[in-house]
Amino acid sequence: MNNLIPLMRREWLQHRFVWAMLLLVPLGLAVMLLSFGQIEMGEAMAERPPEDVAAVMGSMTIVITAAICFLLVWITSVFMTSGLARRDHGDRSVEFWLSLPTGHAESYAAPLLVHLLLAPAVALVVGLAGGYALSLLVVSRFLSLADWLSLPWGHIVAATLAVAARVVAGLPLATLWLSPLILLAVLCNALFKRWGLPVLVVGLGLGGVVLKYVFGQPLLSQALARLGSEAATALVGASQTAPTGDRPSALGTLKALPGWAAHDFGEALSAAASPAMLGAVAVAAALFAALVYWRRQGAGMTG
Amino acid sequence: MNDNLVEAKSLSISYGAKRAVDDVSFNIPKGRVVGLLGHNGAGKSTLMRAMVGLAQGTGGLTVLGLDPCKDRVQLLQNACYIPDVAILPRWARVEELISMMSGLNPNFSAERARQLLKRTSVGLRDKVKTLSKGMMVQAHLALTAAIDARLMILDEPTLGLDVLSRKAFYEMLIDEWCDGERSVLISTHQVEEIESLLSDVLMLNEGKLVLSISLEDMDRRFVALSHDSAVADAMSAAHPLLRYRTGPGPAGNAAIFDGAPPEHVMALGQRVRPNLVDLFVALTRKPELDRTQF
Numbered sequence A: 001m002n003n004l005i006p007l008m009r010r011e012w013l014q015h016r017f018v019w020a021m022l023l024l025v026p027l028g029l030a031v032m033l034l035s036f037g038q039i040e041m042g043e044a045m046a047e048r049p050p051e052d053v054a055a056v057m058g059s060m061t062i063v064i065t066a067a068i069c070f071l072l073v074w075i076t077s078v079f080m081t082s083g084l085a086r087r088d089h090g091d092r093s094v095e096f097w098l099s100l101p102t103g104h105a106e107s108y109a110a111p112l113l114v115h116l117l118l119a120p121a122v123a124l125v126v127g128l129a130g131g132y133a134l135s136l137l138v139v140s141r142f143l144s145l146a147d148w149l150s151l152p153w154g155h156i157v158a159a160t161l162a163v164a165a166r167v168v169a170g171l172p173l174a175t176l177w178l179s180p181l182i183l184l185a186v187l188c189n190a191l192f193k194r195w196g197l198p199v200l201v202v203g204l205g206l207g208g209v210v211l212k213y214v215f216g217q218p219l220l221s222q223a224l225a226r227l228g229s230e231a232a233t234a235l236v237g238a239s240q241t242a243p244t245g246d247r248p249s250a251l252g253t254l255k256a257l258p259g260w261a262a263h264d265f266g267e268a269l270s271a272a273a274s275p276a277m278l279g280a281v282a283v284a285a286a287l288f289a290a291l292v293y294w295r296r297q298g299a300g301m302t303g
Numbered sequence B: 001m002n003d004n005l006v007e008a009k010s011l012s013i014s015y016g017a018k019r020a021v022d023d024v025s026f027n028i029p030k031g032r033v034v035g036l037l038g039h040n041g042a043g044k045s046t047l048m049r050a051m052v053g054l055a056q057g058t059g060g061l062t063v064l065g066l067d068p069c070k071d072r073v074q075l076l077q078n079a080c081y082i083p084d085v086a087i088l089p090r091w092a093r094v095e096e097l098i099s100m101m102s103g104l105n106p107n108f109s110a111e112r113a114r115q116l117l118k119r120t121s122v123g124l125r126d127k128v129k130t131l132s133k134g135m136m137v138q139a140h141l142a143l144t145a146a147i148d149a150r151l152m153i154l155d156e157p158t159l160g161l162d163v164l165s166r167k168a169f170y171e172m173l174i175d176e177w178c179d180g181e182r183s184v185l186i187s188t189h190q191v192e193e194i195e196s197l198l199s200d201v202l203m204l205n206e207g208k209l210v211l212s213i214s215l216e217d218m219d220r221r222f223v224a225l226s227h228d229s230a231v232a233d234a235m236s237a238a239h240p241l242l243r244y245r246t247g248p249g250p251a252g253n254a255a256i257f258d259g260a261p262p263e264h265v266m267a268l269g270q271r272v273r274p275n276l277v278d279l280f281v282a283l284t285r286k287p288e289l290d291r292t293q294f
Helices: A004-036 A050-082 A094-098 A104-142 A145-149 A153-214 A219-235 A250-272 A275-296 B044-051 B072-078 B094-104 B110-118 B133-145 B163-177 B191-197 B215-221 B229-237 B276-284
Strands: B004-015 B018-029 B033-038 B058-063 B079-082 B151-155 B183-187 B200-205 B208-214 B222-227 B242-245 B253-258 B270-272
Touching: A004 A050, A004 A104, A004 B094, A050 A104, A050 A145, A050 A153, A050 A250, A104 A145, A104 A153, A104 A275, A153 A219, A153 A250, A153 A275, A219 A250, A219 A275, B004 B044, B004 B183, B018 B044, B018 B183, B018 B200, B033 B044, B033 B191, B033 B276, B044 B058, B044 B079, B044 B151, B044 B183, B072 B079, B079 B133, B094 B110, B094 B133, B110 B133, B133 B151, B133 B163, B163 B191, B191 B276, B200 B215, B200 B276, B208 B215, B208 B276, B215 B222, B222 B229, B229 B242, B229 B253, B242 B276, B253 B276
Parallel strands: B018 B208, B033 B183, B033 B200, B079 B151, B151 B183
Antiparallel strands: B004 B018, B004 B058, B200 B208, B222 B253, B222 B270, B242 B253
């Protein structure tokens, strides 16, 4: 596995422009809109004390910005990953990559690692940093620079970092929950080329409907729904409780967030320690083995 | 100690019902430059891909003492390979490819690659998608030749290169890369260009190995007689492998024999060195196409 780092570097070299655009364009748009657009406060906010309003504005800006950056890169990465098996066929460089001394398994593992874990995690960190910068714009435009400077930064930083750490820690779990679907999409694209995703969608959709309504067996649709919901709660919200703290104030919530994040991750871990997760990992392992077999057979070159 | 870098024993490779390589056996010792000749679809590329673990067959095949399929990664660190569709990733810059190959192959010399690229019109900062086909081949050849390998497997390596670049590449290959320990297996349809470089030749015809011989043995075994058209019937009666034209006029005829023909036939013509192309045609022509009729 010494080749993992160079292969991961390949992903950076190949996709850095896309990732940069995915992060810079929304951040740039946000800066433009916040600089020149109109910001209105709802009635509920107007009733809050000014320091509470500033704290809510600042922390929400940070969280929303980080979430948007993370989701944009994560969803794009999942979509890009689905074409992994045939991505070098477009420019016909597949023969070049196959002529290099890299194993078939690591040739899949490195991009999966980068696209499904590293890129979204880095996007979250970049989003967090962008969020801090945007919070300056939001709070100073709506209130004042002094209000931004007097924000409870200790609590805000602790809370946002805790939530970010919670999402990053949950990302591998979410990826594991979704791995059967993701790898099935990769395999379908490998076998059916451009028809891979339509075949997958129609196959799963039709299969679920037929099983449910013809055979009275909703197993497939239930399994798909379970994978989706488990992946979502693996990222955040596994505990099904709100981090309000003792007082339902912004400061109270901020203070409660680190503890809540740790508890929430514990719940996500508990949910992962289940036969369903074992099943998902087993299916994903089988699909990964099928992909390696497909590449080893040289189908990548002739197909 | 076994000096063979490649050993194939009864190797067969099939794609579904089609047998691309059929019961092939040969060895490639170290220090040889071997030409792999065959018509389109003869199984050359399949055989080469099998040698680097990209095609699986039955029978025995060891390359550098390794099983190409099981030990592909280890093998490709010591054997470099240029496939017949040598196309580099379009999104990369040449220097990025050098950097990536440095990370992926411990026997790759980035310095050597840069030296070789200096001889071409390819710049390090050039993006592959901006290179012409010939420049891309030059870049690929430079990257491959910068690997300190024991075996180089080249499948139509100079496709798209102009004659000067082809000549420069072959000169580099023989003068700088080959050191008496390394071997090269090269497949090309431009047989005339590489004939003088080869030490051995393998000829494939519809998946079967019809000839595996050194050039010295080839000269000894096959006899080509240049003759006048007036003795054409007598030559035909001696059942040559092939009769062909070598030039204009009645004297521009020749016949190739496997082994020395009878003395009275030898007396009818003048012995000349058998040409690799003509020998290739003689051994791989389809029987239904009678090329002995001028």
